[in-house]
Amino acid sequence: MNEPVIDVVGLRCRYGGFEAVRGIDFVVQPGELFALLGTNGAGKTTTMEVLEGLRTPSAGSVRVLGLDPAADRARVRPRTGVMLQESGFPGDLTVREAVTLWRGLTSRPSQVDESLAMVDLSHRRDVRVKALSGGERRRLDLALATLGRPDVLFLDEPTTGLDPESRARTWRILRDLLAHGTSIVLTTHYLEEAENLAHRIAIMHEGRIEVSGSLVDVLEREASRICFTRPDGVAFPGLPGVAGRIDPDAFRKGRIEIRTRVLQDDLAVVLRWASDHGIQLGRLRAHHASLADVFHGVSHHAAVAA
Amino acid sequence: MNRVAVLARVELVLLLRNKTAAALGLAMPLAIGVGFALTRGGGDWAGSITMQLLVVHGLTVYISATTALVARRQDLSLKRLRGGEASEPVILAGVMAPMVVLGLVQGALLPTIAVIADAPMPRDLLALAAGIVGGTVVAAGAALATASFTTTAETAQLTTTPLFAATFGGAMWALSSPTVTPLMLAAPGGATAALVRAGFEGGSAWGPLGAMAVWTVATVAVGRRYFRWDPRA
Ligand SMILES: Nc1ncnc2c1ncn2[C@@H]1O[C@H](COP(=O)(O)OP(=O)(O)O)[C@@H](O)[C@H]1O
Ligand SMILES: [Mg+2]
Numbered sequence: 001m002n003e004p005v006i007d008v009v010g011l012r013c014r015y016g017g018f019e020a021v022r023g024i025d026f027v028v029q030p031g032e033l034f035a036l037l038g039t040n041g042a043g044k045t046t047t048m049e050v051l052e053g054l055r056t057p058s059a060g061s062v063r064v065l066g067l068d069p070a071a072d073r074a075r076v077r078p079r080t081g082v083m084l085q086e087s088g089f090p091g092d093l094t095v096r097e098a099v100t101l102w103r104g105l106t107s108r109p110s111q112v113d114e115s116l117a118m119v120d121l122s123h124r125r126d127v128r129v130k131a132l133s134g135g136e137r138r139r140l141d142l143a144l145a146t147l148g149r150p151d152v153l154f155l156d157e158p159t160t161g162l163d164p165e166s167r168a169r170t171w172r173i174l175r176d177l178l179a180h181g182t183s184i185v186l187t188t189h190y191l192e193e194a195e196n197l198a199h200r201i202a203i204m205h206e207g208r209i210e211v212s213g214s215l216v217d218v219l220e221r222e223a224s225r226i227c228f229t230r231p232d233g234v235a236f237p238g239l240p241g242v243a244g245r246i247d248p249d250a251f252r253k254g255r256i257e258i259r260t261r262v263l264q265d266d267l268a269v270v271l272r273w274a275s276d277h278g279i280q281l282g283r284l285r286a287h288h289a290s291l292a293d294v295f296h297g298v299s300h301h302a303a304v305a306a
Numbered sequence: 307m308n309r310v311a312v313l314a315r316v317e318l319v320l321l322l323r324n325k326t327a328a329a330l331g332l333a334m335p336l337a338i339g340v341g342f343a344l345t346r347g348g349g350d351w352a353g354s355i356t357m358q359l360l361v362v363h364g365l366t367v368y369i370s371a372t373t374a375l376v377a378r379r380q381d382l383s384l385k386r387l388r389g390g391e392a393s394e395p396v397i398l399a400g401v402m403a404p405m406v407v408l409g410l411v412q413g414a415l416l417p418t419i420a421v422i423a424d425a426p427m428p429r430d431l432l433a434l435a436a437g438i439v440g441g442t443v444v445a446a447g448a449a450l451a452t453a454s455f456t457t458t459a460e461t462a463q464l465t466t467t468p469l470f471a472a473t474f475g476g477a478m479w480a481l482s483s484p485t486v487t488p489l490m491l492a493a494p495g496g497a498t499a500a501l502v503r504a505g506f507e508g509g510s511a512w513g514p515l516g517a518m519a520v521w522t523v524a525t526v527a528v529g530r531r532y533f534r535w536d537p538r539a
Contacts, residue, residue, distance in 0.1 A: 052389055054535075074393065082389035088382030092323045093316065104312030105392045148391070 002030050003066060005152050005183045006051060010060035013046050020046045022207035023060070028200075033174065033184040035194040037291075038204035039299055044187040045085050047204075048156045051185065052082050064152060078107040081150030083141050085157050085187075091130030095121060095140060098129055099147070106148040115143040118173060120166075134161040142170060146177065153177065155186040159193060171197060191291040201291075203298050210298045215291070222289035222297055224263035226270055229282035230254045240273035242266040263288065309392045313400020314407075317374060321404055331370040331408060335362045339416040343423045351425040352506045356477050356499045358416040359438060363445040363498070364470040367409035371402045371449035372466050377459040384535050398450065398529075406446050413438035426506065434505030440518040441498040447525035454532035469494055491517040 006028035013021040021043040028034040036044045049055040050062055053069030053076060062069060069076050089098050096112060103109040116122045119139035124132065132140065138161055145153060155174075159167045167190075174184060174197055188194055194201050195215065202212035211218055223244065236251055244260025251257075260266040267286045274281050321327050339358040378384045378401055387397045417434065421427060428434045448469060456465045473495030480486050480496040481503065490496040497514035504511050 054385075054388060077391045084382075084385060084389060086382060087386035087389070089386065090316075090320050090378065090381055090383055092320055097316065097319070101312060101316050102390065105309050105387070105390050107391060144386075 004028055004063075005030050005032075005065055006034075006185065007063040008047075008051075008060070009062075011047065011050060011057050011062060012059040013043070013050060013055065014058045019058075020207055021050075021057075024202075024204070024207075024209045026202055026209065026212060028183055028185060030183055031178065031181050032199045033178055033186060033197050035198035035201040036185065036187045036204060037189075037191070037194055037201055037295060038187075041206075042204040043207045044204055045156055048085075048154055048185070048187060052080070052084075052154050053077070078148065079151045081145040081148055081153045083145035083153075083155045083158055087141065089129045089140075091128060093129050094126050095129060095132070096125040098140065099143060102144045102147055108149055109147050110149060115147055118146075119143045120169060135163060135166050138162055139166060139170075142173065146173070151182060153182055153184045155184060157187055157189065159188065159190060167193075191295055195291050203295060205298055211294060218294055219289055219291065222294045223259035223261055224286070224288045225293070226256075226258040226260065226263070226267055226284075226286045228256050228270075228284040230256055231274075231277075231279045231281070234279075240270050242269050309396050310400045310403055313387075313392070313397065314403035317401055318404040321370075321374075327370065327373065331366050331405060335365045335412055336415070338365075339412070340419060343416070343420045343425075350481075351420065352499075352503045353478075353481050355417050355420055355425070355434075355506075356481065356495075356502045357474070358420070359413055359441055359498055359502065360473050360477055360495055362409055362412045362416065363441040364473060366412055367405050367442055367445035368449050368452075368470060369462070369466045370408075371405040371446055372452045372456060373459050373462040374401050374405065375449065375453035376456045376462050379453075379535065380458060380537055382537070388535050394535075398533075402446050402449060405449075406442055409442040409445065410438065413442060428505040429508055430505050430511070433501050433509075433511040436511050436515055437498050437501030437505060440501065440515060444497075444518050444521045444525070447522045447529070450529035450533060451525040454529055454534065457537070473498070486513070488513070488517075492520070494521075497521070 004027040008024060008026050011021055011024050012019060024047065036047065038044050046055065050057050051064060051069060053073055056070060064076055065079055067076050093101070095116065099112045099115060103112065113122065116125055119142050121136060121139055121143065124136060129137070129140070138158065142158060145155065159170050162170065171193070178184065186197070198215060200212070200214050201218055202209045204210070211221060230251060236248065239246055239256065242258055242260060243262050244258045244266050247257040247259070258266060263286060321331060338361045342354050342358050384397065388394065392400070452465055452469065456462050475495070476490070476493030477495035477499035479493060480490040480499040483490065486496065486500045491500055491513050497517040500509070500514040501511055503509060
C-alpha cells in the first residue's frame with residue numbers, strides 16, 4: 001500500500017469563539033482526485049488553507065507528502081500547487097507579466113506560452129489583469145497553480161464562474177494532470193463536477209464530514225427512487241406492495257415516491273400492479289440516487305437532527 | 307535572493323505605472339530635499355541635511371512601503387504569494403525592496419547636492435552613511451509594523467502621519483540641545499539627527515546606532531506578531 005499524499009487526523013479550526021472545522025479525518029491516495037463538497041460555510045476553504053500551510057489548526061494533525069505543510073514549508077511548497085478560492089494580482093500587471101513573475105518564484109516552471117495556451121489565454125497575454133473577466137481570471141489562477149508541475153494540487157472552487165466550455169476545458173486539464181500522476185484535492189459546488197472527476201468524495205456540513213468514500217460507496221448510502229404521478233382514484237392502501245417506503249407527503253401532493261434498496265424488484269412490482277389495474281403511469285422515473293440526492297440528504301438530515 | 311529581485315522588479319514596474327505613487331516616492335522627496343538645500347545655505351547644515359533625510363525616509367521609504375504592503379494585501383496578491391514557494395520574509399522584502407533602494411539612493415544624493423550647494427564636507431563620512439542606511443532600515447521596519455494595523459491603501463495616509471510627523475519633532479529636539487540624551491536618541495528621528503550631527507560636527511555614532519537597532523527589532527517584532535496576509539481578518 002502506498003503512503004497517502006495527504007493524511008488528516010482530528011483536524012479542528014477556530015476563528016475566535018467560532019469553530020469552523022470540528023474534528024475531521026481523511027486521507028488522499030497518490031494519483032487520486034479527492035472532492036470536498038458541502039454547503040457554503042461548511043468549512044471547506046478553512047480545511048484547504050490548513051492543507052496549503054496557510055492556516056494553523058487549533059487541534060489535530062495534517063501531513064502533506066509526509067510533511068507538515070506549515071513547519072516544513074520549504075520542502076512541501078516546491079511540490080504543491082495552490083488555487084485559492086479568492087486570490088489576486090496587482091491589477092496593473094499584464095497576464096504575461098503575472099505568469100513571468102510566478103515563474104521567477106517557482107523551482108521547475110513550465111513555459112509562459114505553454115501554460116497560457118493550456119488555459120486558452122494566449123490571446124489575452126498583453127491585457128492587464130484588472131481588465132480580465134471573472135472566468136479569465138479563474139483560468140489564469142489555474143495556469144499559475146499548475147505552473148510548477150506540482151505533485152499535489154489544491155483547487156478551491158476552480159470552476160466557479162466559468163462558462164460551460166471553460167469548465168469542460170478545466171476538466172480536461174485536470175484529467176490530464178491525473179493521468180500524469182498528480183494528486184488533486186478539489187472543492188466544488190457543482191456536483192456533476194465531483195461525479196465526473198472524483199475518485200473519492202467527502203461531504204462536509206457545519207465543520208464535520210457527514211459522508212465520505214468512493215463515489216460508488218457514497219451513492220450506495222442513499223436509497224434508489226421510483227416516481228410517478230398519482231393515478232386517479234387510487235387510495236394510499238391500494239398502492240403496490242413494494243419493499244421500499246412510499247412517501248405519504250408526496251402522495252398528498254399528487255405524486256408517488258418510493259425509496260427502495262431493491263430498485264429492480266420494486267420496479268417489477270410497480271409495473272405488474274399497474275398492468276393488473278390497467279393503469280398508465282404518468283412521468284414514470286426509476287433511478288439510483290444521484291450525488292445531488294445524497295447531498296440534499298446530508299444537509300436535510302443534519303438540519304432535522306439539529 | 308533571486309526571488310527578492312523578481313518581486314522587487316515587479317513592484318518597481320507597478321510603482322512607475324502608478325503616477326501618484328511614483329510622484330510620492332520619486333519626485334516629491336527630491337523636490338523637498340533640494341528645497342531645504344537651497345533655503346538653508348550657510349547656516350546649520352546638520353539640521354538641514356537631517357530634514358532632507360527625514361523626508362526621504364518618511365515619504366520614499368516609510369509611507370510608500372506601508373502603502374505598497376497594504377495595497378498588495380488588499381488586491382489579494384500577498385495571499386497568493388504566500389501560497390507559493392517564496393518564504394514570508396522574501397515576499398515582504400521583495401515588496402519593500404524598491405522603496406528601500408530608492409531611499410538609499412535619494413539619501414546619498416541629497417547630501418551630495420548639499421555639498422555641491424556649499425555645505426562643508428562631512429568630517430565623519432561613516433557616521434553620515436550610518437544615518438542614511440540606519441534611517442532607511444528603521445523606516446522599512448516601521449512600514450511593516452504600521453501596515454499590520456492599516457486596512458486600506460487610502461487609510462495608510464492617515465496611519466503613517468503620526469510617526470512621520472513625530473520624526474521631525476524628535477530630530478529638532480535632539481538638534482536643539484548641545485548634548486543628546488538617551489531619551490532624545492530613542493525618540494523617532496532623534497538617532498538620525500544625532501548621526502548626521504556626528505557626521506558633520508563629530509561625536510559617537512554608537513548611541514544612535516544602538517537606538518536604531520532597538521527600533522528595528524521592535525518594529526519587526528510587531529510585524530511578526532500582527533502582520534496579516536489576508537484582508538479577511
Ligand atoms: N477569517 C474568518 N474569520 C471568521 N470566520 C470565518 C473566517 N473565515 C471563515 N469563517 C467562517 O468559518 C466558516 C467556514 O468557512 P469556510 O471554510 O470559508 O467555508 P466554505 O469554504 O465551506 O464555504 C463560515 O461560517 C465562515 O463564516
Ligand atoms: Mg469556500
